[in-house]
Amino acid sequence: MATRGIDFGYGFLTQESSFDVQFSLIEYSGSDSYARAYLVGLLNTLLVSILGIIFCTILGVIVGIARLSPNYLIRTTAAWYVEFFRNIPLLLQIFFWYYAALRALPLPQEADPMLGSFYLTIKGFYTPSLVWINLDIFIYSVIAAIVAIVFVRLYAKKLRENQGKHIPVLNISITILFILPLLTFFIGGVNVTYELPVLKQLAKTSFIFEGGLSIPPELLSLVIALSLYTATFIAECVRAGIEGISKGQREAAASIGLNRKQILNLIIMPQALRIIIPPATNQYLNLTKNSSLAAAIAYPDLVLVFAGTALMQTGKAIEIVSITMLTYLTLSLLISLLMNWYNARIAIVEK
Amino acid sequence: MININYLNPSKNNLRLNLIIGLSLVFLSLFDVFLYSFFDINITSFLPYFASFSLPLILGMFGLSIIRISYSGIKKLDSLNKNINTNNFNAALTLLIIFTIIKILPPVMSWMILDANISGDTKDACTGSGACWTYIKIWFKRFMYGMYPNEHIWRVNLAFIFLVVLAFVGFITPQKYKKYLSLYYIIIYPIIAYILIYYLISGGSLGLEWVETGAWGGLSLTFIVSFFSLIFCFPLGMALALGRRTNLPIIKYVSVGFIEFWRGVPLITVLFMSSVMFPMFLPQDFFMDKLVRVIIAISLFEAAYVAEVIRGGLQALPRGQYDASKSLGMGYWKMHIFVILPQALKLVIPGIANTFLALVKDTPLIFVVGLLEIIGMLQMAKTNPKWLGFAMEGYVFSAIVFFIICYAMSKYSYNLELKYKTDR
Structure with a gap:
């Protein structure tokens, strides 16, 4: 390396980055350091991954259950959805949504509002945003509610094991979750208003929306493609999990007088989850790693901001590529630790 | 007096129920059909919302009337059992049928009826549908990349040879079958390499040299996935065995290797x-971009293959190891003749999934400047003479990839059935 005149070191991280990022969750400008640019990229990656995981789980569970439906049409539709979306490269799907599907949307000045004030335009998705007063008190109340729910659950478990009594934990939890934050509106001085996106003319033919929350088309197409693609794999995991429970379990549960809902909640799902969790973890990891394809459509994620622009400017290939890889490695290990912990919690305790 | 209880249809008025119910269902389908194909709304006199949801209400009512269990009519029973078990299912059934009727005409007209395929410039595309002319003109580029037109026969010839040689396994006489795995694992890749080196790359034997940067399109997808598949499989097998040995250094090196590659995108x-x-290579040492990419993908996928094979190894009962040891087999003999054949059989679906993932990952090589089919699409899309045909390109390559991947998954499924032995 020395013969090539390359000096090795991480000093560049504190230097001024002098490039701009299109979309960031924290405040960032060209005068900030490379370390902050790294943080911007990391947060954007995390945002895509978390949104993708949420949506692909919802869609995957629905499709997985639909594949076992007694209804022939639903079953076949779900099967075709799975076959179709998982046999096409993710990169192609991302390109399709970004360059073909979302490009067919109207310009901001021609967009019709959906449900009053949501605008889906070629420049992104605009929704009203919430403006909070005393947001911190509200967040504390939500945390307090979660702590209270944990205690209620522990108490209910103790009651069930010692005295065999059931209390409606779910209903109590939902009530606490709504009542406590709601109280802060009356007592804590929390208030919320909303801000609508308003069309603004920049030049003769150039319009943008101001105010409200804007979701750039890059993020939109990335989340759509990642969720649709990963949901097919999640659906297969869910199907395998539910099919893996023997028929005898269902029949035994019915014979001791449990109703359909109880069978699903108390007998099938706890056992199916044990089969579903490990492969689903793998899929979440894949989604997180696949979110790096964002670089292909110029969504400013870790790879584009750090391994792309920053690398181009500084030329510190070894440092930057190693930091990027280590970051993904840490993310993967964190997710798998988390899911392993959850898996261990729900696993059968063998005696 | 005819007494029909619509909420609880029974067998008594079977015929009347059937007539009323089926006609309601057909009416609702007819309404949607007219609206979607001919743009005629026969219920336009109603308020918007009522007109919009009328087919669903009519259809659900009709389906609930004909929901008669044990009616004695075979077709009706199977209909009820499959798509009409309860109101919720009936609603979903209707919604799916409506959606199909709704999206069929625009898709059909875009893909076939209003599409153009004649001519050879952008001006030939006059219809409102797809412009398949674009695909026709760019077809060679999508298949062969920037490979010179007059030399394309070399690529074709190489691929024909490779495909023919791949089918050797089906025609070998029984006597030589035992050498087949040797052929596929060692001899075939060497032949493939020689073919690609002398025929596609050229530079000797009177053939003009074509640099790897000019290769591209679908043929590059095949070349990259073919060599990566061949390298990643033995490497993955070695890693899986390494992870399960008792030798600490080999074990931890394998674990570290696998976890590292599985953790990065x-x-x-x-x-x-x-x-x-x-940067880590000696100054005067040059390694081709394509070779580097193939090595990178092979190392990456080997980690995944290793984990799949490890699953198969773990699934084998201990008795298999003990039995082969008691016959006096050593480590290698035991694994080659007893353990691996059984373990690999178990993990055929997993390996097929990994190979599919590999094929679907090859488009990523665009980041180092190699353009296979999707990379070529992105390039063709920005050509000033052919702006605005992104959709056609994506649909075309989606179909290509779907055919390849679907065929692979079906083949692996057949393989799984063929080697399935119940113990």
Whole structure:
């Protein structure tokens, strides 16, 4: 390396980055350091991954259950959805949504509002945003509610094991979750208003929306493609999990007088989850790693901001590529630790 | 007096129920059909919302009337059992049928009826549908990349040879079958390499040299996935065995290797191969971009293959190991003749999934500047003479990839059935 005149070191991280990022969750400008640019990229990656995981789980569970439906049409539709979306490269799907599907949307000045004030335009998705007063008190109340729910659950478990009594934990939890934050509106001085996106003319033919929350088309197409693609794999995991429970379990549960809902909640799902969790973890990891394809459509994620622009400017290939890889490695290990912990919690305790 | 209880249809008025119910269902389908194909709304006199949801209400009512169990009519029973078990299912059934009727005409007219395929410039596309002329003109580029037109026969010839040689296994006489795995694992890749080196790359034997940067399109997808598949499989097998040995150094090196490659995205691995890797090479040593990419993908996928094979090894009962040891087999003999054949059989679906993932990952090589079919699409899309045909290109390559991947998954399923032995 020395013969090539390359000096090795991480000093560049504190230097001024002098490039701009299109979309960031924290405040960032060209005068900030490379370390902050790294943080911007990391947060954007995390945002895509978390949104993708949420949506692909919802869609995957629905499709997985639909594949076992007694209804022939639903079953076949779900099967075709799975076959179709998982046999096409993710990169192609991302390109399709970004360059073909979302490009067919109207310009901001021609967009019709959906449900009053949501605008889906070629420049992104605009929704009203919430403006909070005393947001911190509200967040504390939500945390307090979660702590209270944990205690209620522990108490209910103790009651069930010692005295065999059931209390409606779910209903109590939902009530606490709504009542406590709601109280802060009356007592804590929390208030919320909303801000609508308003069309603004920049030049003769150039319009943008101001105010409200804007979701750039890059993020939109990335989340759509990642969720649709990963949901097919999640659906297969869910199907395998539910099919893996023997028929005898269902029949035994019915014979001791449990109703359909109880069978699903108390007998099938706890056992199916044990089969579903490990492969689903793998899929979440894949989604997180696949979110790096964002670089292909110029969504400013870790790879584009750090391994792309920053690398181009500084030329510190070894440092930057190693930091990027280590970051993904840490993310993967964190997710798998988390899911392993959850898996261990729900696993059968063998005696 | 005829007494029909619509909420609880029974067998008594079977015929009347059937007539009323089926006609309601057909009426609702007819309404949607007219609206979607001919743009005629026969219920336009109603308020918007009522007109919009009328087919669903009519259809659900009709389906609930004909929901008669044990009616004695075979077709009706199977209909009820399959798509009409309860109101919720009936609603979903209707919604799916409506959606199909709704999206069929625009898709049909875009893809076939209003599409153009004649001519050879953008002006030939006058219809409102797809412009398949674009695909027709760019077809060679999508298949062969920037490979010179007059030399394309070399690529074709090489691929024909490779496909023919791949089918040797089906025609070999029984006597030589035992050498087949040797042929496929060692001899075939060497032949493939020689073919590709002398025929596609050229530079000797009177053939003009074509640099790898000019290769591209679908043929590059095949070349990259073919060699990566061949390298990643033995490497993955070695890693899986390494992870299960008792020798600590080999074990921890394997674990570290597998966990590292599984934890990073392929795109950063490719970045590494293109910007970081050359720095560690000696000054005058040059390694082709394509070779570096194939090595990177092979290492990456080997980690996944290793985990799949480890699953198969773990699934074998201990008795298999003990039995082969009691016959006096050593480590290698035991694994080659007893353990691996059984373990690999178990993990055919997993390996097929990994190979599919590999094929679907090859488009990522665009980050190092190699353009296979999707990369070529992105390039063709920005050509000033052919702006605005992104959709056609994506649909075309989606179909190509779907055919390849679907065929692979079906083949692996057949393989799984063929080697299935119940113990």
